[in-house]
Amino acid sequence: RPEAAAGEQPGGPLPTKERPLGQIQHSRQRAAKLFQWLITPVSPQQFFEQSWEKKPVLVKRHNPRYYQGLFSTVDFDAILRDSDVQFGVNVDVTSYVDGKRETHNPVGRALPAVVWDFYRNGCSLRMLNPQTFSSTVWHFLSILQEQFGSMTGANIYLTPAGTQGFAPHYDDIEAFVIQLEGKKHWRVYSPRKEIEVLPQFSSCNFAQEEIGEPILETILEAGDLLYFPRGFIHQGNCLPGAHSLHITVSSYQKNSWGDLLEKLLPAALQMAIEEDLDYRRGLPTDYLEYMGVLNSDMVDSRRDAFTEKIQSLIKKLVDYAPVDAAVDQKAKSFLHDCLPPVLTKNEKALSVHGLPARWENGDIYDVNIPIKRETQIRLLRHGIVRLCSEGDRMLLYYTTENSRVYHKEEPKYFEIDPEYTDGVEFLFSSYPKYVSVDTLPCESLDDKIAIATVLFEKGLLITKKPLA
Amino acid sequence: RPEAAAGEQPGGPLPTKERPLGQIQHSRQRAAKLFQWLITPVSPQQFFEQSWEKKPVLVKRHNPRYYQGLFSTVDFDAILRDSDVQFGVNVDVTSYVDGKRETHNPVGRALPAVVWDFYRNGCSLRMLNPQTFSSTVWHFLSILQEQFGSMTGANIYLTPAGTQGFAPHYDDIEAFVIQLEGKKHWRVYSPRKEIEVLPQFSSCNFAQEEIGEPILETILEAGDLLYFPRGFIHQGNCLPGAHSLHITVSSYQKNSWGDLLEKLLPAALQMAIEEDLDYRRGLPTDYLEYMGVLNSDMVDSRRDAFTEKIQSLIKKLVDYAPVDAAVDQKAKSFLHDCLPPVLTKNEKALSVHGLPARWENGDIYDVNIPIKRETQIRLLRHGIVRLCSEGDRMLLYYTTENSRVYHKEEPKYFEIDPEYTDGVEFLFSSYPKYVSVDTLPCESLDDKIAIATVLFEKGLLITKKPLA
């Protein structure tokens, strides 16, 4: 929940201490900076040009403290103790012995005594969506998601010395393995065939003999980073004498051109049918005679004409394809997937959460929201709102009321009167600068105050100075 | 049901007496001939080039007996008496008085006394799917459907003198109004706007002031024909002194290029994603910043690149579009929609229905199906089967076990061993010639007899001579 300050739960402020992330005003630039810190010394530009979706990247830092503070097994222990962690929902107990992968989840609450007993017996522990429990991970991912423009999640893996928790497999997401404690022996393998390059779906578990020779083999130590694209088979195991704790950050699930086309094509066809008579004309009365799989070897000029007609209609879809509307569909999904933003104490004071409206001494005080002509405002973050057209309505989707638990809340949005959209766009384009309410491009001052107030009430705006 | 001989129920043989339809061996040609008889003196070629899906056609014959035998109000009366006709299911009672369209259906069985009482009070009667009750209409439509390659249905309309039964509206089908008895005053109007030309869906009822001036106004008399494409608004009313009975034959519902593309595009995209890495690559990480409806006026080279990329991927779908497989999907639906064929007495004797296997004198006789090497066989009709690939199986869809009641039966099909498909194709291409079983392109004589037997058992083959 947005209003909970980072640090109230296990974890603490981001571990990028030497880099004053908080001084970067633009949330998009802050995301870029955080990503840079993550993969340095590789530069983001180099990474996206040469490696992203192409090949693994290994960063050996010889600095076990580099990622320190992001998450630790002590945090894991504290979470088990203090939060409602459920087996099978929040934590999985797994093993991979003699080529056999097993899950050992009991039912119900995962308390330390039971969890550590599994660990003592050689089981690996996977914490799903640690952002629910660790404010630091939540903070970390909530920034990073703006870098990827695609849902960004994480799992934590804790493996006892001398064991392996998972069978070799590939995933459907881009993976950043951040080694937090101990060390782990990793082997990464190329996709086995063209069709498994950047695959749509994760693989099953493979047997060792199915996967060939690794293209990368390394021992990851605390502070190291390993990236590999979806489709790259991987397995990691602990050496005797050292446990391993890592967090895997993931993104880009179902975020391909094909995924966008799945939203775009039906809309394009529907629009073409409505607007273009060519799509509404009847098929030839005799087409069943020469078309169909059984006729595919038939030499018949009618086949050629039919095929050309279909092809021209497919190509003409380009003219009707509502690309921007389809992108907005994707954006809506993304905003629903997003973590809510983490607010600093200062941001809270400047937002609706800092308003002085209260009950005190038997009565209410300061109930007015004192947004005025000269109030300086800006968006809290760049990526927390998006204005999408839906039919003939403009809906403003936003993330501030999302939950840290994936999709626990329905998509949050409200309708924006068309005459206010310019005002909203102005706030977008001004970000991260503050602007005074009376510069909003709305007809009247009342309108300006009204749109500012509704955005402020939803936690989307902060003011330059506290309103109180 | 196929086995019921034409003429057993109300109606009789087709009214095209002077045209020896039965002597035409090829069912497709028989369909063409029947259609020619329907619209003569317009030639089919002229009709399809100049009028089909374009404009109304009026044929005034001055020959009230031309369509005689197809259906009559006496048949209507007999059906009410002898068959289980249900209000709302098989017959509708309607009126259109002072611009108000009403339906007056009671519940339950529609018996003559009740139905004629409504008629006496000025209500119109619409019999839905008369092919269920009249063998002649069934026979007529079962031939015609092969001409259209699209589901072909009919309604019967009986209107008392001096009344109108329906408000002006347009339909989503090509309509052939065949005047059977009496006369009716018709007005036909052009589609009101581009979007209503060959529309996907039928209209609501219009008020007179919404539809403009008719482009065609006529009094249809028995023996006359009126065709108009979907989208053309129409209304018909009876003059004082003469009732009207007509049958409207309809086809080409949801049979446009767009309808085919609705089946084709998802399959094309799925195939492209599987086969072409370009569709699986991730979207740009920053695309949400410059794409979307709110950004549609933004001048940004990234927008251009993004749009070009999408357009090239749409156009490249052409390379992956499984056109023949999509046509087979349409064909499967059509075969499910088809009426079962009507068999002549002779055809019955030459088909599985003529086999002598029987119980007699306390025992069974002639149980073998004596298809042999030298048996001469052919398909019963051209349009009653279709071989479609489904995944890696070949399925033979067929119409002989369909019901005269629309979709009362599930789609009927059986799997064909891939080694038999050549034999089936050979039967298709030989039609309407008889071929001997041993000329079938199968490996062994046993195979030849096996495939012939299974097709014969389903009523799809006839033999040149009775098997008994």
Next chain:
Amino acid sequence: RPEAAAGEQPGGPLPTKERPLGQIQHSRQRAAKLFQWLITPVSPQQFFEQSWEKKPVLVKRHNPRYYQGLFSTVDFDAILRDSDVQFGVNVDVTSYVDGKRETHNPVGRALPAVVWDFYRNGCSLRMLNPQTFSSTVWHFLSILQEQFGSMTGANIYLTPAGTQGFAPHYDDIEAFVIQLEGKKHWRVYSPRKEIEVLPQFSSCNFAQEEIGEPILETILEAGDLLYFPRGFIHQGNCLPGAHSLHITVSSYQKNSWGDLLEKLLPAALQMAIEEDLDYRRGLPTDYLEYMGVLNSDMVDSRRDAFTEKIQSLIKKLVDYAPVDAAVDQKAKSFLHDCLPPVLTKNEKALSVHGLPARWENGDIYDVNIPIKRETQIRLLRHGIVRLCSEGDRMLLYYTTENSRVYHKEEPKYFEIDPEYTDGVEFLFSSYPKYVSVDTLPCESLDDKIAIATVLFEKGLLITKKPLA
């Protein structure tokens, strides 16, 4: 369908030729007479007192022609030929060899050549609901159902010489096995334990060693009858040299006192709660401490008080039990299960089906239903209608629009104005006498004619003389 005359389809008039069933006016007495003919020389009184639901009855007649005309294998053959018989829906192909029971149904239409081929290979044939295809069986069962007051159905079993088609088992219905052709060796076994006496559900197939020794063993020959109650295990097999054809008439499925109580108790409790405060009072606050399975051995006076209270509330339900309404619920189900009545030619002429309303020479004639003050009317049958209260409405349920196919039609009913119920009751109580319309206990002559007309239109009344 009621309007189809018996004899139009395979089968013919009832085989009880020497007994002029048709001369018995009261349908209930006709049913009793038919049942008497079925089980003679056992008298119905003796049967119901000594055997019904108690023990098997065997009638050996030494008269192979006694049941002749009811159904024959020639009828079976004709039905396969002329009707749409589907494997698995209308006919099952079974075998029982070496203790193994198998079903061999192909899919689709069951044509004679295929069916007789199975038979030739030793399979048994079971025709389900032969009343759909045989008018004689329909006629037979439609009368008999009035004797049982419970759904009455039938299956036909045809077994090749020297084979057995079914494993030993017991059913959940009272069974009357009528041997029609050939002979069959039957063994009947007592229920194995108290809980299997008059069981609610049919058994699985038993192995021979599970069923003990038969209490009855016989060879049933044409003209013989074998009755056994539900719960009696049975098996029949053909001897070498003779096939067997029998029809098993079944009734009393889910027709026990317990089945009635399942409808009655929830209604009784609901009524008690609404009317009696004792049922609405709260449970004791401490009842969970001394009640519950774990406390069942506790000695505590509060347990006794609680139990007594519950018992008194159960017993007091008697005062609120709407027995008649629950019976009406059962009656409604029964009327939905009923076969429609078979009308004689004469009955058709005297019913709505004989009305002269018609289309002739281009116009309608005799549309009026000429029911007048002096018209003599009566119900067509006693058991075809039932007036049930539903909330505060009176609904008349009736069977004349049921289908010969089980539950193909929804329950048929219409609402009766409360002021007309006396008229309907009068018709019930007068049956089978004809009464003139003006003797109906309604307020006005218009009312009398109205209620007579609506019942006549639904086929529930006949007039003494044709109305035409």
Next chain:
Amino acid sequence: RPEAAAGEQPGGPLPTKERPLGQIQHSRQRAAKLFQWLITPVSPQQFFEQSWEKKPVLVKRHNPRYYQGLFSTVDFDAILRDSDVQFGVNVDVTSYVDGKRETHNPVGRALPAVVWDFYRNGCSLRMLNPQTFSSTVWHFLSILQEQFGSMTGANIYLTPAGTQGFAPHYDDIEAFVIQLEGKKHWRVYSPRKEIEVLPQFSSCNFAQEEIGEPILETILEAGDLLYFPRGFIHQGNCLPGAHSLHITVSSYQKNSWGDLLEKLLPAALQMAIEEDLDYRRGLPTDYLEYMGVLNSDMVDSRRDAFTEKIQSLIKKLVDYAPVDAAVDQKAKSFLHDCLPPVLTKNEKALSVHGLPARWENGDIYDVNIPIKRETQIRLLRHGIVRLCSEGDRMLLYYTTENSRVYHKEEPKYFEIDPEYTDGVEFLFSSYPKYVSVDTLPCESLDDKIAIATVLFEKGLLITKKPLA
């Protein structure tokens, strides 16, 4: 969640300071004591004998601090500020002006500025299930539920001076109105008719003229209590000059003898049918002739016999009624409805939550659960577990993993090996005394330790001394 200590969230320890509730060992007695404090000076015995489910009780204390600490508007304000309160889910905004009752809920998060703005405009606020947000209310209700043995909930009502928030109506629960701040004018009316005494369902909103004259009219001030049974119409309004805050504690929804019978009767009938042949026998073949609503006035000895038979079968159900099993069904539902227990710091230390198993310095420590032969154990609370038979399994239902949010969790249970049930029962009966593990009535010491360990792991047991 059980592990969250009371007081971490708005609210604090129970306001019954002068009464050392925590010193009462038995949770059932603690519940009784708390209830006594609630209604004093009325004694519980007097209350349950004279007023419970019978008539209103008014306690005027002239001590505004009596209930202080339970909940305050300051708590309300803090909850709005710090928790995720949603309009329509957790808080309702209502008004009742000029006889018109309205709800004014916006969508989304209910922040103080918006909520207090409604309040300022005269709207009432209802917080649903405040136990979700206030640990004190949670603590209060979690104890009280053991007194009622039925789900115990609460709503908070805050009303501005001079307004009314709700229309007159009655509820389906026993209501205890506890005035916390300010004052409110209440009017209570008797049930209007017998059928509305202790009704099953709540009423709609009434108009003033429908409800007659109040039987009780008073001004409730802070520290006062008003009880009224379900079915008593009530309305409360604020006087000018004073707001009102009260909490209404509710219980006994669907907890009547009739509700128990709804579970009991179907089971009783099923058992009777299985065990008693009388219920499986067929109905008389002729019963439809003399039974049914239309025959209810018929004089016929068969009617009497039928009715007597039914009545005797209803009464005989007493012999088959599984009362204890039906009570266990109710108990299971109650345990699902229950709030989880609130643990003191000391109880946490003595329970599974106090176990020292942990991650420290890179490894796990103290993972064993050191329950031994001599460990002294007891149940945490009396009402947190119940052993119910389900078919032939014994299931232990428990409340410790329930959520403070109603039914957020599925019912929690695990199976108990039949040989361990005596051990569980022993723990029940020993409560609140501690017993040593080796006194458990199990076969072996291993068994004793095993059952103690599983109960301890679920949080159901505490030890006399910390295990660490």
